[in-house]
Amino acid sequence: MGEVIRLENVYTTYEGEKRPAIRxxxxxxxxxxxxxVVGPNAAGKTTLLETINGLLPxxxxxxxxxxxxxxxxxxxxxxxxxxxxxxxxxDPGEPYTALDVVLMGMYGKIxxxxxxxxxxxxxxxxxxxxxxxxxxxxxxxxxxxxxxxxKVMIARxxxxxxxxxxLDEPFSNLDIDSQQRIPNFxxxxxxxxxxxxxxxxxxxxxxxxxxxxxVVINNGEIMADEKLTEGASPLKEFRRILRVExxx
Amino acid sequence: xxxxxxxxxxxxxxxxxxxxxxxxxxGVFVVKIKLSSIGYCMSHGAFAGAALGVAMxxxxxxxxxxxxxxxxxxxxxxxxxxxxHADVVTSIAFPLNMALAxxxxxxxxxxxxxxxxxxxxxxxxxxxxxxxxxxLISICAVTVALIFLFWKELFAIMFDRKLSEADGINTKPFxxxxxxxxxxxxxxxxxxxxxxxxxxxxxxPASTALQFSHNIKRIxxxxxxxxxxxxxxxxxxxxxxxxxxxxxxxLVSTLVFALAVLLSPKRRRKGGGVYAY
Numbered sequence: 324m325g326e327v328i329r330l331e332n333v334y335t336t337y338e339g340e341k342r343p344a345i346r347x348x349x350x351x352x353x354x355x356x357x358x359x360v361v362g363p364n365a366a367g368k369t370t371l372l373e374t375i376n377g378l379l380p381x382x383x384x385x386x387x388x389x390x391x392x393x394x395x396x397x398x399x400x401x402x403x404x405x406x407x408x409x410x411x412x413x414d415p416g417e418p419y420t421a422l423d424v425v426l427m428g429m430y431g432k433i434x435x436x437x438x439x440x441x442x443x444x445x446x447x448x449x450x451x452x453x454x455x456x457x458x459x460x461x462x463x464x465x466x467x468x469x470x471x472x473x474k475v476m477i478a479r480x481x482x483x484x485x486x487x488x489x490l491d492e493p494f495s496n497l498d499i500d501s502q503q504r505i506p507n508f509x510x511x512x513x514x515x516x517x518x519x520x521x522x523x524x525x526x527x528x529x530x531x532x533x534x535x536x537x538v539v540i541n542n543g544e545i546m547a548d549e550k551l552t553e554g555a556s557p558l559k560e561f562r563r564i565l566r567v568e569x570x571x
Numbered sequence: 572x573x574x575x576x577x578x579x580x581x582x583x584x585x586x587x588x589x590x591x592x593x594x595x596x597x598g599v600f601v602v603k604i605k606l607s608s609i610g611y612c613m614s615h616g617a618f619a620g621a622a623l624g625v626a627m628x629x630x631x632x633x634x635x636x637x638x639x640x641x642x643x644x645x646x647x648x649x650x651x652x653x654x655x656h657a658d659v660v661t662s663i664a665f666p667l668n669m670a671l672a673x674x675x676x677x678x679x680x681x682x683x684x685x686x687x688x689x690x691x692x693x694x695x696x697x698x699x700x701x702x703x704x705x706x707l708i709s710i711c712a713v714t715v716a717l718i719f720l721f722w723k724e725l726f727a728i729m730f731d732r733k734l735s736e737a738d739g740i741n742t743k744p745f746x747x748x749x750x751x752x753x754x755x756x757x758x759x760x761x762x763x764x765x766x767x768x769x770x771x772x773x774x775x776p777a778s779t780a781l782q783f784s785h786n787i788k789r790i791x792x793x794x795x796x797x798x799x800x801x802x803x804x805x806x807x808x809x810x811x812x813x814x815x816x817x818x819x820x821x822l823v824s825t826l827v828f829a830l831a832v833l834l835s836p837k838r839r840r841k842g843g844g845v846y847a848y
Contacts, residue, residue: 416785418789
């Protein structure tokens, strides 16, 4: 398995802050791994994801994705990364349909001056269908519920057929039905494709069966980075790693 | 309507239509990318440039164009270098331009020429020349062509700049492009309503169109039409009531916006309340 992400002594400090939000991060992620990054609020989980995809430049250390330096090749690399931000909610009056939002995910990858064709539209609709939001394609994005918007954002991230998928609290706004359907969809996606997935969450009660590894982050530092024992219950493994009580 | 046969009126009418179309079109991008203070900044940059022209005894419109364009050119890069939102930089540049304008005016030896500066500030639609129309038509063609070419990138940036970057789009050149184009358009439209009121033409038609549709493509199509109609209506109102053209254009455009807010189907919801946006 080739290395997809390599972080070497990475520090990321926000503008105007003295204390780095993440510090001394060393992380190696291999192809097709399914990783959970867990930790309490403000632990540095989102900062870690945005440092990996280059939206936040590190104040120290090096970030390599697909064996390329993120500082030099950020934009090209990001064309192969699907990213779902945390709590991204569109205002009710915003003039974009759900399909518009999904198609936008492909714009960077197809490149400047090129137009979307029928195949791109069909691909977007297929992904929306898999997530159960195809009937909302022509609805204004801002009029959808939080859970529906979340699914559209996941569809947007998948539309460009990424090799690396970064999901920041992807299950936070979902209704009960979707809390079952979306994790199943992500597991199936991982099973059928050569895709590396990193899910950031502070809810440890929604562990997917396919989880390979757990990275625990707190106060901006990696506290634990452990592979789950094959065949063991993911929830029990989580309990062992986190040493916290979780349901089940 | 015998006065419509006069060349001066024909030029004014065509100028109103072109400037209305242009500011209406560009206004959608300025509003959606949240460059709200750009209109203020550009227009006062033009005012400072005109004052410099008077001080140097050269054509004030030429220096107004140069000053406004240079201001536009620096807003984007300076904002990015200093890691500030473009709105913050334009808010700083706005009073700076005013201060420079007053400095240039005190340097001017001939008080009489300062009326040229007033023309740039308040507009003088009836003085639109054949060359002004050629410039307006050219910039209209360039703007439409560039927006057509880079539509998908601009569309994504209007939705969310950070997400566009996450998808691999280089957003900086497009933001600079809109700022620069707004500067050029504002300067070329100065004769219509003048520097003090030009920002109303950038914001009002776009804000009006936004009240009626959830489809950004429709808004980009409707906003220039609203801009052109309000400019022409303002011109006619001014002719019939013998009031200043620039004031009438802005009053009509504000009235249209107020009606749009009242009638907007987007602002109603089942519970009887209204959305605020």
